Amino acid sequence: MISRVADSCFWTTRYLERVDTMARLLGVNAAFQLDAAGPEAGQWRPLVIVAGAEEDFVERLGADVIEDGDRVQEFLTWDREQPVSIYSSLRAARENARTIREVMSLEMWEQLNDLWLWINDRSTRKLYDRDADAFYDHLSKQAMLFHGIAYSTMLHEDPFVFMKLGRSVERVGQTARILDVKHHSLGDTPDDRESTDDAAAWLAILRSCSAFEPFFKRAANSLTGPNVLKFLLFEDSFPRSVAHNLARTGGLFSRLFVEDPHGRERRTWKVLQRFRSELSEMRIEDVLERGIHEVLTWVVETQAELAGAIHDDYLDPPIEALRRRVQVGISQSQQQA
Amino acid sequence: MSRPRVAASPAPLFGGYQPLGGSFDEYFDSRGEPRPAVAAIVSGLDALGHEEFRRRHKLADTTFLRSGVTFSVYTDRGGTERIFPFDPIPRVVARPQWETVESGLVQRIRALNCFLADIYGEQRILAEDVVPRALVEGSAAYRPEMRGIRPPHGVYIHIGGIDLIRDADGTFTVLEDNVRTPSGVSYVLENRMMMKKVFPRIFGQAHVQGVEMYPTKLREAMAAVSPSPEGSRSVVLTPGPFNSAYFEHSFLARRMGCELVQGSDLFVENERVYAKTTLGPERVDVIYRRIDDDFLDPEAFRKDSMLGVPGLVRAYAAGNVALVNAIGNGVADDKGIYPYVPDMIRFYLSEEPMLAQVRTYVCARDEDRRYVLDHIGDLVIKPVNEAGGYGLLIGPKASRSERSEFKRRVAERPRNYIAQPLIELSTCPTWTKQGIAPRRVDLRPFVVTGSSSWVLPGGLTRVALVEGSYVVNSSQGGGAKDTWVADPESRS
Numbered sequence: 001m002i003s004r005v006a007d008s009c010f011w012t013t014r015y016l017e018r019v020d021t022m023a024r025l026l027g028v029n030a031a032f033q034l035d036a037a038g039p040e041a042g043q044w045r046p047l048v049i050v051a052g053a054e055e056d057f058v059e060r061l062g063a064d065v066i067e068d069g070d071r072v073q074e075f076l077t078w079d080r081e082q083p084v085s086i087y088s089s090l091r092a093a094r095e096n097a098r099t100i101r102e103v104m105s106l107e108m109w110e111q112l113n114d115l116w117l118w119i120n121d122r123s124t125r126k127l128y129d130r131d132a133d134a135f136y137d138h139l140s141k142q143a144m145l146f147h148g149i150a151y152s153t154m155l156h157e158d159p160f161v162f163m164k165l166g167r168s169v170e171r172v173g174q175t176a177r178i179l180d181v182k183h184h185s186l187g188d189t190p191d192d193r194e195s196t197d198d199a200a201a202w203l204a205i206l207r208s209c210s211a212f213e214p215f216f217k218r219a220a221n222s223l224t225g226p227n228v229l230k231f232l233l234f235e236d237s238f239p240r241s242v243a244h245n246l247a248r249t250g251g252l253f254s255r256l257f258v259e260d261p262h263g264r265e266r267r268t269w270k271v272l273q274r275f276r277s278e279l280s281e282m283r284i285e286d287v288l289e290r291g292i293h294e295v296l297t298w299v300v301e302t303q304a305e306l307a308g309a310i311h312d313d314y315l316d317p318p319i320e321a322l323r324r325r326v327q328v329g330i331s332q333s334q335q336q337a
Numbered sequence: 338m339s340r341p342r343v344a345a346s347p348a349p350l351f352g353g354y355q356p357l358g359g360s361f362d363e364y365f366d367s368r369g370e371p372r373p374a375v376a377a378i379v380s381g382l383d384a385l386g387h388e389e390f391r392r393r394h395k396l397a398d399t400t401f402l403r404s405g406v407t408f409s410v411y412t413d414r415g416g417t418e419r420i421f422p423f424d425p426i427p428r429v430v431a432r433p434q435w436e437t438v439e440s441g442l443v444q445r446i447r448a449l450n451c452f453l454a455d456i457y458g459e460q461r462i463l464a465e466d467v468v469p470r471a472l473v474e475g476s477a478a479y480r481p482e483m484r485g486i487r488p489p490h491g492v493y494i495h496i497g498g499i500d501l502i503r504d505a506d507g508t509f510t511v512l513e514d515n516v517r518t519p520s521g522v523s524y525v526l527e528n529r530m531m532m533k534k535v536f537p538r539i540f541g542q543a544h545v546q547g548v549e550m551y552p553t554k555l556r557e558a559m560a561a562v563s564p565s566p567e568g569s570r571s572v573v574l575t576p577g578p579f580n581s582a583y584f585e586h587s588f589l590a591r592r593m594g595c596e597l598v599q600g601s602d603l604f605v606e607n608e609r610v611y612a613k614t615t616l617g618p619e620r621v622d623v624i625y626r627r628i629d630d631d632f633l634d635p636e637a638f639r640k641d642s643m644l645g646v647p648g649l650v651r652a653y654a655a656g657n658v659a660l661v662n663a664i665g666n667g668v669a670d671d672k673g674i675y676p677y678v679p680d681m682i683r684f685y686l687s688e689e690p691m692l693a694q695v696r697t698y699v700c701a702r703d704e705d706r707r708y709v710l711d712h713i714g715d716l717v718i719k720p721v722n723e724a725g726g727y728g729l730l731i732g733p734k735a736s737r738s739e740r741s742e743f744k745r746r747v748a749e750r751p752r753n754y755i756a757q758p759l760i761e762l763s764t765c766p767t768w769t770k771q772g773i774a775p776r777r778v779d780l781r782p783f784v785v786t787g788s789s790s791w792v793l794p795g796g797l798t799r800v801a802l803v804e805g806s807y808v809v810n811s812s813q814g815g816g817a818k819d820t821w822v823a824d825p826e827s828r829s
Contacts, residue, residue, distance in 0.1 A: 001596070001614055001615050002597075002598055002613065003602070003613045003614055003615055004598075004599065004602050006615045099577075099578045100597075101584075102590040102596070106404060110403055113403060113404075117402075117403075158615065162615075256615070259616065260616050319604060319613075322611070322613055322617065322618045323604070323618075326607065326609075326618050327607075329618075
């Protein structure tokens with residue numbers, strides 16, 4: 001398929017995943033704030049930090065309001081200039097989708113376009129002011145619904161594969177970022193000295209990943225930092241864990257290789273294989289020893305490296321490389337003749 | 338107008354309808370009786386009544402907005418998409434009449450194609466002085482670089498849009514030719530889908546010829562002109578999502594099942610065109626380009642074009658890629674060439690033109706120019722190189738200063754202007770805030786040519802929604818109607 005189209009498929013779902021994640025994070029955090037005690041425990045600034053928006057926030061709104069829940073929520077939900085806000089992510093998802101109408105089903109486009117019209121509707125703003133929970137809940141569910149509609153209405157071919165890749169690659173980074181919220185709020189407490197605040201924070205993280213019930217389905221899991229980390233990093237069967245999404249990414253590339261016999265020679269595959277093997281060799285003890293924040297940073301950075309490789313190999317290959325391939329192809333066919 | 342009616346509870350929709358005097362009305366004859374082709378439609382709509390009609394109209398608008406059937410407007414950054422104003426009262430053409438129009442359209446496209454092949458080849462028509470050489474070579478759309486380059490299979494006009502109007506006695510008359518990249522067909526298909534949705538019963542009873550095969554016909558035509566007969570890859574080339582017609586580009590690619598590309602998705606190597614794909618470079622054989630000649634290839638035409646593909650013209654000249662439509666077609670739909678089309682038909686085809694066209698004064702001719710300057714108040718003055726209804730003067734409606742301004746322009750650059758008498762475009766009943774009222778319409782049918790020519794039954798009816806207006810362009814307050822080629826006699 002056309003590289004630019006693959007790029008838009010990939011980014012439509014990445015942006016949509018950001019809508020979903022941010023909506024969940026903000027919704028959960030507002031509820032979490034009611035439970036936790038003490039104004040000294042920073043609860044909103046970490047969200048701004050892991051979103052990568054602290055500098056912009058401080059510059060435009062001021063450092064003194066970064067613990068003001070209403071301001072942070074407003075910023076991360078509605079701010080039109082801040083690219084990580086829900087509003088901006090949804091706009092970007094729709095803009096990408098608009099350039100690939102020809103590969104999406106009508107139902108998918110309508111789903112996304114409806115959501116965009118909805119967030120721009122005056123009554124939606126009223127809903128946000130009156131019942132933010134319902135607002136975030138609607139966003140999350142509608143974002144997820146898009147994937148369900150895609151699954152049932154479009155051809156399961158390359159564009160579909162790139163949409164799924166966008167979601168999986170994005171989740172790897174998002175899950176690591178959500179885990180890192182804890183580091184930025186309460187710090188990395190050694191697990192034998194965890195307080196009720198720590199437990200509440202881990203609980204909020206589980207909820208932010210829709211992992212609350214799945215986590216407790218694992219009988220051995222008591223609510224400690226290492227258990228939550230282990231679950232969200234390594235649990236193969238949980239759809240937002242890092243390991244699950246890397247495995248899924250591998251599976252999606254294997255599907256592309258059916259038509260692309262040289263695919264395994266590309267850098268993307270090498271980065272992905274290395275990422276997976278390093279993660280699979282890692283134990284929770286190693287994570288604690290290296291430091292949680294360091295490991296999560298490594299996940300986020302390697303995810304960025306993977307996304308960069310996908311970009312160069314598939315989504316926007318350098319023109320000189322393409323020209324060389326044409327020349328090689330021509331000289332090969334001449335030799336055969 | 339008084340027509341006997343069956344007593345019905347809702348007030349009939351056409352109850353207060355008054356056709357304009359002096360124009361042909363598509364629905365009602367001079368005695369106020371519905372024409373045979375629309376009689377059943379009139380009674381069907383009448384029976385709905387205003388309220389129900391309004392409800393269905395609203396349903397259509399909401400559906401268009403939701404599904405993104407929009408065109409982009411450049412004015413502001415925020416809301417850049419609008420729906421094309423849609424009027425749900427169909428324009429109806431009886432089938433026997435349509436068949437003569439169809440033959441006339443095919444004849445005209447054949448002659449225009451011969452003309453392009455000739456002026457970019459031997460130039461017989463110029464040598465024999467049937468069309469003045471200066472007119473052709475002076476046309477801004479003439480591309481001397483294309484001399485001697487024969488497009489694959491000799492087809493220049495794969496898609497032609499010939500704008501038709503109906504004069505006061507209802508005769509279909511050619512207003513202008515569009516053989517560069519005529520647009521609007523997606524609205525024909527979308528409007529049809531909408532009519533079936535909102536008026537299923539009325540539609541079903543009218544025995545309307547289908548339009549849904551357009552994408553298939555276009556795709557076949559593209560395959561027929563491909564330079565490589567096997568495994569040919571066709572793409573639609575768009576300037577991008579900010580183009581006002583982007584919806585249509587995307588729509589056609591989708592319906593034809595081919596890829597929608599932008600200039601930056603293609604590159605030329607060894608005088609062949611390749612697409613950048615996730616598997617690497619892939620050959621492209623046929624390009625349905627929705628980019629004007631000027632922007633197609635910065636190596637050949639405008640150097641500052643960011644939309645085109647460097648080297649595309651070289652690949653085209655080498656015969657390695659087909660462009661739909663060909664480069665340089667604009668010289669054939671130049672308004673200055675238009676007056677000569679009947680002579681072209683006689684010259685190339687040895688036939689008499691089947692379609693009438695509007696009497697046209699060529700300001701470059703001394704005699705015509707004198708007439709135009711003396712009668713400017715009776716004429717419509719059109720610049721030859723503008724599209725979209727811009728820059729024209731409607732003499733009878735213009736102020737004195739506007740007229741003298743145009744006199745000055747015509748005297749200064751006569752080559753740039755033609756003049757035509759004001760044609761009373763036909764009117765069609767149209768929904769307005771004040772109820773149903775007559776509004777002027779034209780018709781853009783589409784002719785698709787590959788190994789043979791095919792005419793889309795009907796076409797895009799554009800309607801001037803502003804009372805008294807003659808300008809139907811969407812950029813200037815125009816809307817669209819579905820066009821039904823209907824066969825009221827047939828019974829399935």
